[in-house]
Amino acid sequence: MQCxxxxxxxxxxxxxxxxxxxxRTFTTKSFHICPIPNPNNxxxxxxxxxxxxxxxxxxxxxxxxxxRKTHVLILATTRSGSSFVGQLFNQHTDVFxxxxxxxxxxxxxxxxxxxxxxxxxxxxxxxxxxDLLRSLYDCDLYFMENYIKPQPINHTTDRLFxxxxxxxxxxxxxxxxxxxxxIYLEEGDCAKKCGSLNLSLAMESCKEHGHVAxxxxxxPEVNDLRALVEDPRLNLKVIQLVRDPRGILASRSExxxxxxxxWRIWRATGRRPYNLDATQLTTVCEDFLNSVSTGLSRPxxxxxxxxxxxxxxLARNPMKKMEEIYDFVGIPLDTNxxxxxxxxxxxxxxxxxxxxxxxxxxxxxxxxxxxxxSYDIVExxxxxxxxxxxxxxxxxxxxxxxxxxxxxSLIEDRSFTPFL
Ligand SMILES: *[C@@H]1O[C@H](CO)[C@@H](O)[C@H](O)[C@H]1NC(C)=O
Ligand SMILES: *[C@@H]1O[C@H](CO)[C@@H](O)[C@H](O)[C@H]1NC(C)=O
Ligand SMILES: *[C@@H]1O[C@H](CO)[C@@H](O)[C@H](O)[C@H]1NC(C)=O
Ligand SMILES: *[C@@H]1O[C@H](CO)[C@@H](O)[C@H](O)[C@H]1NC(C)=O
Ligand SMILES: *[C@@H]1O[C@H](CO)[C@@H](O)[C@H](O)[C@H]1NC(C)=O
Numbered sequence: 001m002q003c004x005x006x007x008x009x010x011x012x013x014x015x016x017x018x019x020x021x022x023x024r025t026f027t028t029k030s031f032h033i034c035p036i037p038n039p040n041n042x043x044x045x046x047x048x049x050x051x052x053x054x055x056x057x058x059x060x061x062x063x064x065x066x067x068r069k070t071h072v073l074i075l076a077t078t079r080s081g082s083s084f085v086g087q088l089f090n091q092h093t094d095v096f097x098x099x100x101x102x103x104x105x106x107x108x109x110x111x112x113x114x115x116x117x118x119x120x121x122x123x124x125x126x127x128x129x130x131d132l133l134r135s136l137y138d139c140d141l142y143f144m145e146n147y148i149k150p151q152p153i154n155h156t157t158d159r160l161f162x163x164x165x166x167x168x169x170x171x172x173x174x175x176x177x178x179x180x181x182x183i184y185l186e187e188g189d190c191a192k193k194c195g196s197l198n199l200s201l202a203m204e205s206c207k208e209h210g211h212v213a214x215x216x217x218x219x220p221e222v223n224d225l226r227a228l229v230e231d232p233r234l235n236l237k238v239i240q241l242v243r244d245p246r247g248i249l250a251s252r253s254e255x256x257x258x259x260x261x262x263w264r265i266w267r268a269t270g271r272r273p274y275n276l277d278a279t280q281l282t283t284v285c286e287d288f289l290n291s292v293s294t295g296l297s298r299p300x301x302x303x304x305x306x307x308x309x310x311x312x313x314l315a316r317n318p319m320k321k322m323e324e325i326y327d328f329v330g331i332p333l334d335t336n337x338x339x340x341x342x343x344x345x346x347x348x349x350x351x352x353x354x355x356x357x358x359x360x361x362x363x364x365x366x367x368x369x370x371x372x373x374s375y376d377i378v379e380x381x382x383x384x385x386x387x388x389x390x391x392x393x394x395x396x397x398x399x400x401x402x403x404x405x406x407x408x409s410l411i412e413d414r415s416f417t418p419f420l
Contacts, residue, residue: 016109016124071137071236072213072329075222075291077284079251080243081311081366082215083165088322089213090167091340095331096209099165101136102129102218104147107161126224129216136214137234139206141199155199163197164190168209174201211331221291222306229305236305237329240295243311243366244394244410245285245385246378250369252280267374278384285385292391298419308416310392315366316411318345328418367406375400 072089076082083099090097105128110121135143145152148159163169164187171178171185175194178185185193206212219225222238229236253260253267260280262273295306307328314321318341326333373381375397382389382396389396393412397403 019109020124020128069137069235070211070329070331071234072211072331073133073219073225073228073236073238074213074215074241075219075225075238076215076217076241077243077248077287078217079248079255080217080241081314082217082241084311085239085241085309085314085325086165086213086215087340087344088325088337089215090165091337092211092213092331092334093336094210094334095213096139096168096206096211097166097213097215098136099162099215100217101132101144101161101214102216103161104144105129105132106218108147108149122220125218129219130225130228133214133216133228134231134234137212137236139203139212141203141206145199152199156196157199158191158196160197162187163194164188168205169197169202170194174198174205211329220287221294222302223290223294226301230301237307238302238305239307239309239325239328240291241309241311242288242292242392244369244392245281245288245388246373246381246394247311247366247369248284249281249377249381250373254372263377266377267372270374270376272376272380281381282384285388289388289391292388295419296391296416302419304418304420307418310411310414310416312366312411315345367410370403370406370410373403375403378403 072095074082074085074089076085086097086099089095090099102125106125109125109128132143132147135141142155144160145155145157148157150159152159160169164185167184168174170190174197175185175190177190177193222229222240225236225238228234229238249260249263253263257264262276263280266272266276292308295302295308307325309321309325319338322337322341323333326337378397386396393414395410395412397410402408
């Protein structure tokens with residue numbers, strides 16, 4: 001039985017594949033907007049350039065009205081400031097925003113995956129994730145029901161992950177609980193006051209909005225999105241959000257206290273635990289490096305589709321960066337977004353300190369890791385992530401004085417202009 005571990009691994013992979021195939025089989029319907037005025041027009045060899053707004057897919061004619069919408073994807077990692085960037089779209093009146101819908105895919109296919117688990121596990125999720133994203137950009141929210149447990153009945157669920165983080169799902173027509181003076185419902189109030197989520201209404205709301213934006217931390221790199229970027233039915237704009245990995249590590253150690261326990265023990269005792277899981281850090285750096293290298297090398301398929309955004313730049317100058325972001329995605333600015341920024345980036349620390357909150361002094365938070373990480377941990381991180389630090393313009397420090405000296409900035413001035 002010397003090969004038994006291989007057999008177990010094979011079995012596990014096979015079972016994941018079967019689940020995924022099963023789900024696909026039950027939902028082979030692709031795009032529901034598929035009016036067929038004259039299917040005969042759709043011969044297999046037709047040159048797509050002949051009729052730019054019509055495409056052939058599975059022998060059916062697809063009206064590409066969908067491509068008039070802009071589809072924004074915020075490609076991020078946990079504790080990189082993605083909630084903040086998400087809000088820049090969530091607060092826009094004409095944007096339908098979803099917070100991490102891929103949570104449900106992961107939870108269904110690979111319930112026990114942790115951020116540091118094998119790359120094989122992570123890759124297994126990607127096909128399913130792309131399918132779901134494509135459907136959601138098309139406002140087909142029913143597609144998600146395959147992944148929600150328990151399965152919604154009559155298209156109604158109270159299990160949508162972080163529903164309250166999506167303004168559109170907490171306001172009319174989806175939810176009528178807003179009082180006459182409320183501007184919006186807080187995330188917790190939304191879950192309490194809005195009752196179960198009617199996905200049919202959510203779909204209507206999605207269709208009424210001009211654009212769809214989705215935030216995810218569950219896609220490792222932009223290369224994994226190539227099929228979506230090149231899909232002519234979509235008008236995808238990828239905003240890759242990065243942050244200094246030292247800042248991410250510090251923030252995760254505070255937030256995910258169990259998972260990052262050994263890092264905190266290191267900081268507290270000054271000694272590196274022998275069983276420290278360094279991949280919790282190196283995975284972030286490898287993903288950044290691969291993804292950003294692709295983005296910055298400007299392959300043709302990313303032309304006008306990729307923007308690199310450093311969280312620190314956004315934190316230092318939220319209004320200016322927000323304008324650049326909107327310029328890149330090509331959606332008109334909205335005063336609601338400006339108002340939200342003004343209201344949420346002031347140096348008012350007292351108001352809110354929610355685990356996933358975005359209400360805080362953004363500029364100060366972006367570099368606060370310099371006061372909380374020990375020099376040893378910083379040095380270890382710098383060695384593990386040297387290449388990506390250089391690539392993204394984050395300076396390394398060589399003494400604990402430099403580390404703590406906040407008047408010495410570690411962020412090089414760089415302008416990563418989008419490839420237009
Ligand atoms: C496509 O867009 C046009 C103009 O906005 C609209 O009149 C038409 O009904 C749309 N077609 C479909 C199938 O949505
Ligand atoms: C679902 O809808 C049908 C038809 O309206 C109804 O008969 C049934 O009771 C509903 N099921 C639940 C669980 O509400
Ligand atoms: C959800 O909303 C749709 C559209 O308004 C409605 O027809 C349906 O009855 C609602 N479903 C439930 C379970 O209330
Ligand atoms: C500003 O933020 C406070 C605290 O979160 C909130 O109560 C208030 O409604 C906000 N104002 C606007 C205009 O968004
Ligand atoms: C802190 O950094 C500034 C700017 O580089 C430098 O002028 C100053 O001497 C440093 N202070 C200490 C205590 O190292």
